Structures are given as structure tokens and as C-alpha cells.
Amino acid sequence: MIVIEKLDKKDINKVLEIEKICFGNNWIPTPFEREIDKEECIYLVAKDNNENKIIAYGGAWIIIDEVHITIMGVLPDYRKNKIGQKILLNLLREGIKKGAKWATLEVKESNIPAQKLYQKFGFSVKGRRKKYYHQDGEDALIMWTEEINTEQYKNFLDTID
Ligand SMILES: CC(C)(COP(=O)(O)OP(=O)(O)OC[C@H]1O[C@@H](n2cnc3c(N)ncnc32)[C@H](O)[C@@H]1OP(=O)(O)O)[C@@H](O)C(=O)NCCC(=O)NCCS
Numbered sequence: 001m002i003v004i005e006k007l008d009k010k011d012i013n014k015v016l017e018i019e020k021i022c023f024g025n026n027w028i029p030t031p032f033e034r035e036i037d038k039e040e041c042i043y044l045v046a047k048d049n050n051e052n053k054i055i056a057y058g059g060a061w062i063i064i065d066e067v068h069i070t071i072m073g074v075l076p077d078y079r080k081n082k083i084g085q086k087i088l089l090n091l092l093r094e095g096i097k098k099g100a101k102w103a104t105l106e107v108k109e110s111n112i113p114a115q116k117l118y119q120k121f122g123f124s125v126k127g128r129r130k131k132y133y134h135q136d137g138e139d140a141l142i143m144w145t146e147e148i149n150t151e152q153y154k155n156f157l158d159t160i161d
Contacts, residue, residue, distance in 0.1 A: 001050060002083060004090045007043035007057065009036060015045060015057045022073030026135045030059060030071055042067075042094045046074070046083050058087035060095055067095025067148075069105040072114070084117050089160055092121065092148060101149045106140035108133060118143050121160070122153070 007015060012032045020027050035041040040063070046056035056074040060067050069091055074084045092103055103121075106129060107114050123143035132140035147153065 001048075002055075002081075002086065003047050003049055004044055004086055005047060007032065007036060007045050009033075011045065011054055012036070014054050015043075018054065018057060018075055019071070019073055021075060026133065035059075040098075042091055042098075044087055044090050044094070046087055048078070056083045056087055058084075058091050060091045062095060062098045062100055065099060065101040067092065067098070067100035067103045069103060069118075072117075079113075085120065085160060088117065088121055089157055092157060096149050096154065099149075101147055103145040103148055105143050106132060107143060109139045109141055115141070115143075122146060122148075122156070 015032065016029055019030060032043060036043055040061055042060045042062070044058050045054045047053065048055050055078045056072075058072040059070045061070055062068075069088065072084060072087060074087075095103060103123070105118065105123065107118065109128075122145045124145075125141045126144045127142035129140040129142060131137045145153075
């Protein structure tokens with residue numbers, strides 16, 4: 001059984017290991033220690049309860065009335081099992097609870113799996129940041145949703161559950 005929970009401080013090192021596996025040479029460690037207690041930061045993990053193991057994580061910041069999805073990763077062996085979407089669903093719901101009206105994120109132009117995932121939740125490309133990723137000089141696409149704090153969008157999220 002997969003459950004989504006808030007990241008616990010004691011699990012930060014485990015999540016950093018997952019992050020390293022997910023991002024390889026492009027890994028920039030997320031400053032979980034610094035951010036975990038901040039009201040505007042949301043960090044979630046997916047746990048496989050059968051194995052008592054963390055298998056995925058995701059993060060977001062609330063900036064005024066926007067929720068910025070900052071990071072997501074699922075261990076390779078667990079991908080394509082709707083775990084990424086479970087994390088994103090919960091980040092968006094948590095964002096809405098904290099007052100967000102729109103959601104946004106940056107994604108590598110070449111990262112098609114992530115773009116497809118975000119499109120499934122109504123994100124579309126609205127801009128580009130040239131050479132945003134220092135390691136390889138790749139551009140970031142800037143994606144935005146329409147308004148998320150609406151009954152229509154919340155009902156839509158229920159259909160993804
Ligand atoms: C992107 C990522 C988080 C997706 O996680 P996942 O658990 O495999 O995705 P899910 O199984 O929840 O997929 C949900 C939807 O995303 C899209 N998707 C996911 N993986 C895909 C792939 N390899 N190719 C095409 N679409 C894909 C599909 O629309 C899918 O819906 P469907 O199953 O109804 O077709 C995962 O591939 C990953 O960790 N990648 C490396 C780290 C990364 O790139 N993070 C995002 C940038 S910060």
C-alpha cells in the first residue's frame with residue numbers, strides 16, 4: 001500500500017538519497033533542513049508500507065497566492081505506477097488549502113515524462129527561461145495552471161485520485 005505523508009525530519013537523508021538517484025549528475029540537493037519547518041514549504045513523501053520504504057517525494061512553496069511545485073522524484077523501479085501523480089495531487093490539494101489560486105513550475109525542455117504528468121493536471125507552457133539549468137545549459141519551460149481554487153478544478157482532482 002502506498003501512502004502519502006509529510007516529510008519527517010528523521011527521513012531527510014533517505015529522501016536526499018532518492019533525489020541523488022533521480023537526478024544523477026544534475027543533482028542539486030534540496031535544502032530540506034532549512035525549509036522543512038517553514039509554513040510556506042510543503043514536502044511530501046510516498047511510502048510503500050509493505051516494505052516500510054520511502055519511494056518518492058515532492059515539494060512546493062507557497063508564494064502569496066501561487067503554489068510553486070519545486071521538485072518531484074520517484075525511484076526508477078516504482079515509476080509508471082501513478083505515484084508521481086499521487087504526490088502532485090497532494091501537493092496541489094495542500095497548496096489550495098494554504099490559499100493558492102494558481103500553480104506553476106519549471107521543467108526541463110527535454111523532460112517529457114514530467115511534462116506529460118504536469119499536462120495531466122492542467123499545466124500548460126506559458127514561457128521559457130533560457131539556459132536555466134546551469135549544469136547543461138538547458139532551457140526551462142515555465143508551466144502554469146488555470147485557477148485551481150475552484151470547485152471545478154477540485155472536482156477534477158477528485159477524478160484523478
Ligand atoms: C516525472 C516522474 C516524477 C513521474 O513519476 P511516475 O510515478 O513515473 O508518474 P505516474 O506513473 O504518476 O504518471 C502519471 C502521468 O504522467 C505521465 N507520465 C509519467 N511517466 C511518463 C513517461 N515515461 N512517458 C510519458 N508520460 C509519462 C503520464 O501522463 C501519466 O499518466 P498515465 O499513466 O495515465 O499515462 C518520474 O519519471 C521521475 O521521478 N523522473 C525523474 C525526476 C524528474 O524528472 N522529476 C521531475 C522534474 S523536477
